[in-house]
Each structure stands twice: as C-alpha cells, then as structure tokens.
Amino acid sequence: MHYRLPPLPAVRAFEAAARLGGFQAAGEELHVSAGAVAHQVKQLEAWLGVPLFQRLARGVVLTGAGRQYAQALRPLLNGLAEVSEAARRQGDERVVTVTSVPSLVSRWLLPRLGRLRERHPEIDMRLLASLHPVDFLNEGVDVAIRLGTGPYPGLKADVLMEEWFSAVCSPAFKAAAPDLKEPADLLRYPLLHDELEPRIPDEILWPRWLQHFGVRYAGSNRPSFSHTYLTLEAAATGQGVAIAAEPFIEEDLRSGRLVRLLPHRMRGPYRFHLLRLPEAEARPAVKAFCDWVMEEARGSEAEGVAGATV
Known part of the structure; x- marks a missing residue:
C-alpha cells in the first residue's frame, strides 16, 4: 500500500505552533528559529492546499481548517510516539532508564548501585539527574523519582520515602x-x-x-x-x-x-514518589528495579527511625 503523507518535519512544526500559539514558542521547543518553523508551516500549507494560520501584525492564529487539522493530528502523533517507543524497547529490554533529582542520584541512588548489580546482573542501568517534569514517552524514561505531594494522573505512583x-x-x-x-x-x-x-x-x-x-x-x-x-x-x-x-x-x-x-x-x-507509566512493569527489568528500590527505601526509613525524636 502506498501512503501519500505530508512532510513529517512540517507536520511536527505545525503541531507545535498550533499547540503553543505561535512560531516563536514552537521554535524554542524544537530548538530551531521561528523563521524555520514558519517556513515548514508554509510547506505544509502548500502540500495541503489550504491556509492553516492567519498571519496578523502581532502573531498568528489558526484558521478553521488549522484547528480541525491540529485536533486530528494530536492523537495520531501520540499513537505514533507510543508504537515507536514500544518498537524501540524490544531491542533494549535489559536497559532501565531512571531519572531523579541530582541530590538523590548522587547521595542515595549511586551508593546503592553495587547492591542492584549483585541482585540483578541482568539490568543495565541508565541514570539521569534532572529536575524538570518527566515526559516518559519522548524522553525514553522508565522510572522517575520525584519529590512532591501528588496525585500524578495517568501514572502508577508509590510513596518511596518520607x-x-x-x-x-x-x-x-x-x-x-x-x-x-x-x-x-x-x-x-x-x-x-x-x-x-x-x-x-x-x-x-x-x-x-x-x-x-x-x-x-x-x-x-x-x-x-x-x-x-x-x-x-x-x-x-x-x-x-x-x-x-x-x-x-x-x-x-x-x-x-x-x-x-x-x-x-x-x-x-x-x-519521594516512584513514578512510571501503568504498563512499564510489564517489562521484567523495570519490575525488578521497582521492587528493589522500594526495598532499599524501606531499609533507609528503618535506619532513620531508630532513636529519633519528632
């Protein structure tokens, strides 16, 4: 079957501009100039044969056709991201990507990785130190440890530590x-x-x-x-x-x-919460890591309680 598809980089530029309300913001997200976004949107409009944005003196607004196209695109792009991530992981079953705040990575997780290797030599850890909100699909993250109060809609969340x-x-x-x-x-x-x-x-x-x-x-x-x-x-x-x-x-x-x-x-x-997508623990390596880190956290809290006054 032959698929007649629009230029995908132009589709991505349009979706970002429609979602963020302009070429400048889309360029910042995509790490290109606003002019490059505008050029790609023009390419898509030429391919479709319909204007998607109305150009005004102080910015751009979606046309009726642009709004309809943007609404239809989002579930398609989300689906493409999900199936692409699933395919990518089939060749990477041993790797577990974990992100947490830098202080917890350096002072709590790193000193314990030797015990993880002893318990689960089949796991290849990929450890990221970051503070920003996690985009699990686009960043390829399996597990995040974040400090907060919750709730975390759409995620499986367990309290790791007080x-x-x-x-x-x-x-x-x-x-x-x-x-x-x-x-x-x-x-x-x-x-x-x-x-x-x-x-x-x-x-x-x-x-x-x-x-x-x-x-x-x-x-x-x-x-x-x-x-x-x-x-x-x-x-x-x-x-x-x-x-x-x-x-x-x-x-x-x-x-x-x-x-x-x-x-x-x-x-x-x-x-501290242990966060992951609901389907993440279908992978044995992710499940093993989550079980192990919860066990480590229980041991940490037991040590801290001994002799404490609150």
Whole structure:
C-alpha cells in the first residue's frame, strides 16, 4: 500500500505552533528559529492546499481548517510516539532508564548501585539527574523519582520515602560541644544555611525546623551556601551545624563523616514518589528495579527511625 503523507518535519512544526500559539514558542521547543518553523508551516500549507494560520501584525492564529487539522493530528502523533517507543524497547529490554533529582542520584541512588548489580546482573542501568517534569514517552524514561505531594494522573505512583530533616555536624564538632543537648542550645553555635533558588515552597530551613521544636529564631548573618551538598560539605569539615533530609545524609552518617547532633527530626511537607507509566512493569527489568528500590527505601526509613525524636 502506498501512503501519500505530508512532510513529517512540517507536520511536527505545525503541531507545535498550533499547540503553543505561535512560531516563536514552537521554535524554542524544537530548538530551531521561528523563521524555520514558519517556513515548514508554509510547506505544509502548500502540500495541503489550504491556509492553516492567519498571519496578523502581532502573531498568528489558526484558521478553521488549522484547528480541525491540529485536533486530528494530536492523537495520531501520540499513537505514533507510543508504537515507536514500544518498537524501540524490544531491542533494549535489559536497559532501565531512571531519572531523579541530582541530590538523590548522587547521595542515595549511586551508593546503592553495587547492591542492584549483585541482585540483578541482568539490568543495565541508565541514570539521569534532572529536575524538570518527566515526559516518559519522548524522553525514553522508565522510572522517575520525584519529590512532591501528588496525585500524578495517568501514572502508577508509590510513596518511596518520607522527607525527614535532621541536624548534623562533624564528629569533632559534636565532641567539642558536650553541652549541646536540646534544639534551643543550637542558637549558641554556627548554623549553616541553604539558599536554594528557585525556592521550594514550604521547604524546611532553620527557622521552621527550630520553630517546630519550640525555639524562636530571628536569623543572623551566619554561613550560607547555594547548594545543599556545599552546606553538608561545610558541616563535614567542622564549620557548623546543617539540617538536611535524611536520604541525602545517609551515606555520610554510615561512613562517620557526619553524625546526628540531636535525636530530633522534622518531617517535611513532601514525599519521594516512584513514578512510571501503568504498563512499564510489564517489562521484567523495570519490575525488578521497582521492587528493589522500594526495598532499599524501606531499609533507609528503618535506619532513620531508630532513636529519633519528632
């Protein structure tokens, strides 16, 4: 059977322009110039023999034919993406692509990959560190670990870990502060601050953490750092006390680079979720990874609970 199809790059450019409302935005998404999008749309209009956009002084708007064409295209392109991804994965059954925030990748997932290889030598891991929302089909992602509150429509979502914040310091710092017994005692010592941008709504920083334990903290000119890993590095070298979510400090606690200064800990407003498409676990490698990472998370939370005060 011979298919008389329009030029597919032009179809993709038109769909992006119709969805985003203009050539400039479509160009940014497709990583080409607005002029290149406009040229491809003209090619498609010539092939179809009908105008799809009305060109105005301040932009473009879809014609009636353009709206109908865009509405019909979207399910077709989604279907093409799905069947193409399914075909691609048939030759790649061993690879499991996982994405998570950089801090969790470096401080929690990476130290555990040896145990995954021992348990499942058949899995080839592809690990991506990213913060942006996940497009599972177009990015070829099997599993995402994200911090949030949910729900996640259209995805299978399991709570992986709670986010608990503890005060930590170096062993030498703790030894030099034997009178530090309660959260209020922290006000006599240097508190190391995160200054994250863009800020996370309701994130746990020193004022909220201390207030949770009944301590009023007005703030002062104390050391601050742009990233959590810098704050924790400063704490490990004895420069003061940091607070951080326990998944990020677990390996440092285990190795002894950091110690809990107090048993007090506070639960954050978010949880780490294990996200995947509903059909993803039909692949044995993805199912094995999900089962393994859930088991690892249960072990982490059991360690964190021991001796804690909330």
